[in-house]
Amino acid sequence: xxxxxxxxxxxxxxxxxxxxxxxxxxxxxxxxxxxxxxxxxxxxxxxxxxxxxxxxxxxxxxxxxxxxxxxxxxxxxxxxxxxxxxxxxxxxxxxxxxxxxxxxxxxxxxxxxxxxxxxxxxxxxxxxxxxxxxxxxxxxxxxxxxxxxxxxxxxxxxxxxxxxxxxxxxxxxxxxxxxxxxxxxxxxxxxxxxxxxxxxxxxxxxxxxxxxxxxxxxxxxxxxx
Amino acid sequence: xxxxxxxxxxxxxxxxxxxxxxxxxxxxxxxxxxxxxxxxxxxxxxxxxxxxxxxxxxxxxxxxxxxxxxxxxxxxxxxxxxxxxxxxxxxxxxxxxxxxxxxxxxxxxxxxxxxxxxxxxxxxxxxxxxxxxxxxxxxxxxxxxxxxxxxxx
Numbered sequence: 001x002x003x004x005x006x007x008x009x010x011x012x013x014x015x016x017x018x019x020x021x022x023x024x025x026x027x028x029x030x031x032x033x034x035x036x037x038x039x040x041x042x043x044x045x046x047x048x049x050x051x052x053x054x055x056x057x058x059x060x061x062x063x064x065x066x067x068x069x070x071x072x073x074x075x076x077x078x079x080x081x082x083x084x085x086x087x088x089x090x091x092x093x094x095x096x097x098x099x100x101x102x103x104x105x106x107x108x109x110x111x112x113x114x115x116x117x118x119x120x121x122x123x124x125x126x127x128x129x130x131x132x133x134x135x136x137x138x139x140x141x142x143x144x145x146x147x148x149x150x151x152x153x154x155x156x157x158x159x160x161x162x163x164x165x166x167x168x169x170x171x172x173x174x175x176x177x178x179x180x181x182x183x184x185x186x187x188x189x190x191x192x193x194x195x196x197x198x199x200x201x202x203x204x205x206x207x208x209x210x211x212x213x214x215x216x217x218x219x220x221x222x223x224x225x
Numbered sequence: 226x227x228x229x230x231x232x233x234x235x236x237x238x239x240x241x242x243x244x245x246x247x248x249x250x251x252x253x254x255x256x257x258x259x260x261x262x263x264x265x266x267x268x269x270x271x272x273x274x275x276x277x278x279x280x281x282x283x284x285x286x287x288x289x290x291x292x293x294x295x296x297x298x299x300x301x302x303x304x305x306x307x308x309x310x311x312x313x314x315x316x317x318x319x320x321x322x323x324x325x326x327x328x329x330x331x332x333x334x335x336x337x338x339x340x341x342x343x344x345x346x347x348x349x350x351x352x353x354x355x356x357x358x359x360x361x362x363x364x365x366x367x368x369x370x371x372x373x374x375x376x377x378x
Contacts, residue, residue, distance in 0.1 A: 027235065028278050067260045070253040079253070080246040083287060086273025146277065165276040177276045 016198070016213045022145035025165070029084070031202030034144050034167065037213045038135045041194045041220040043187055046117040050219060054117060057124050058108040066100040074127035077203030082178065085165060092178065095119075095129045115187055115194055118219035128198050128212035132187045133174060135195035140170030142197060144177060155183020167197065194220060234281050241284035248291035255298040262337045263305040265298045309337040319346055323360035341368035 019034035026032060046054075069075045078094040093101060099120060103109055109124065111117055115132045123130055145168055147160040153173050160166070166173035175181040177199065187194060196216045198209045252267055259265040269290045272283050279287065312335040319326040323346045332343040343365045348354030 025278065028238065064260065067257050071250065071257060076250055076253065080242075080249050083245050083249055083269075083291075084242050084279065084284075085276040086271060086279050086283065086287075087276055088269065088271035090268055091271060161275060161277075163277045165278070179276060 016210060017141070019142040019144070021143065025144060025146060029081070029202065031200065031204070032081075032144060033200040033209075034142055034197065035200065035209060035213065036142060036195050036197040037217045038193060038195050039217040039220050040192065041115060041223065042192050043189055044114055044223075046111050046114050047223050050114070050117050050121065050223060051111045053121055053219075054109040054111055057121065058103060061100070061103050061109075061124070063104055066097070066104055069097065069100055072127065074204050074208060077201050078127075078129055080203070081201040085177070087178065094178075095123050095131075096127045099124050114223050115196070115216070115220050118216045118223070119196070121219055122212045122216035125215060126208050126212040128200070128204060128208050129178065130196055130198050130212055130216055131175070131181070133181070133185050133195045133197060134187055134191040135193040136191070137185050138169045138174065138195055142174075142195075143168055144199070147173060153180065153182045154185070156180065167199070196220070237281055238279075238284055241281070241288050244288050245284065245291060248288065248295055251295050252291060252298060255295065255302060259298070259302050259305070261339055262309075263301055265301055267294055267298065269294055305337065309335070312336050316344055319344065320362050323362050324358055327360060341365070 016035040016037050019036065021029075021032050021034065070079055075094060075096050078096070079089045082089040082092065082094060089097065099109070109120055112120075119130050119132060122128070145166060147162060147164040147166055149162050150159055151173060152159045153166070153176065160173070165177040167175045167177055173182060174185040196213055198213050200206070200209045256265050256267045269287070272279055272287055312331055315326075315329075316331045316336065319329055319331065326346045327348075329346045330343050333340060345363050345365065346360060347363055349359040349361055354360065
């Protein structure tokens with residue numbers, strides 16, 4: 001047995017890839033960042049272990065927590081960022097608050113299969129905003145930038161209004177920042193490799209982002225390719 | 226001669242964003258404080274249809290609206306606090322002299338307390354107590370059990 005094989009695995013290997021933020025956007029929003037990990041996986045029914053984890057999470061989560069959540073550092077950081085970019089976080093909910101809302105409405109974190117359940121577990125545990133893309137469709141490094149004149153979101157009618165904040169690869173925007181995903185870039189039945197993407201905002205520690213990515217990727221990996 | 230000067234608005238925007246963050250936290254705290262006691266208006270409409278960098282004017286409007294909500298929420302909570310204080314005083318007097326508050330009911334809700342329950346000024350031994358002036362404050366036994374509710378349904 002090689003020494004590498006016997007070593008306990010710490011964190012996700014390889015480490016999350018750091019994307020970039022357009023300099024003028026970074027100057028406006030210090031602390032804004034994007035990072036991701038890629039993992040083999042495909043959509044499908046979640047294994048019993050993941051569904052058990054969701055049930056446990058449901059049992060740990062109550063109504064008053066949903067109200068108090070917005071005072072906790074990480075959910076608060078996302079709420080504030082939503083305000084700062086013009087969104088109403090009570091209408092366009094932050095990922096963790098959307099989960100809390102769904103939990104209260106449905107009475108439990110309902111299983112929606114992989115990779116959605118992996119994201120639910122990681123978001124609920126850490127509060128970090130995660131989303132998944134089809135890694136095979138992405139070209140090069142991901143970034144957060146504003147839209148250029150005449151640019152549009154693939155699959156969406158009309159142009160993006162200039163200055164719209166997007167997540168983009170080297171080719172085009174692949175989704176709105178905290179919004180819709182471009183057609184063809186989301187996880188679909190044929191997806192075989194997934195990119196789990198975290199958007200970090202001011203006030204969210206790097207260790208929480210790394211933990212969220214690791215947790216989501218490990219859950220997907222454990223479910224099998 | 227016209228005077229033209231380029232002004233860097235970035236520090237002003239940064240300061241407004243800091244204020245928005247502080248107000249958002251304060252509003253969240255007030256909402257949590259009033260949860261289950263009183264309805265606090267916390268909604269501030271979206272400034273933009275899609276995420277983007279807000280300009281100085283938009284940030285100022287957002288800051289002002291949040292400040293208005295915080296001020297309104299403080300007033301609402303203060304008024305509710307006064308009502309609850311009056312009800313606590315009423316309950317204190319009611320317990321001290323039940324006969325002076327015949328049939329009065331103070332609920333936990335009236336005091337801003339969670340869960341079910343009430344203090345009810347009523348006569349001992351029913352009509353006999355009424356005739357004799359034997360009044361007391363009876364504390365209800367709390368929320369109905371789910372099993373009992375199911376039996377009623």
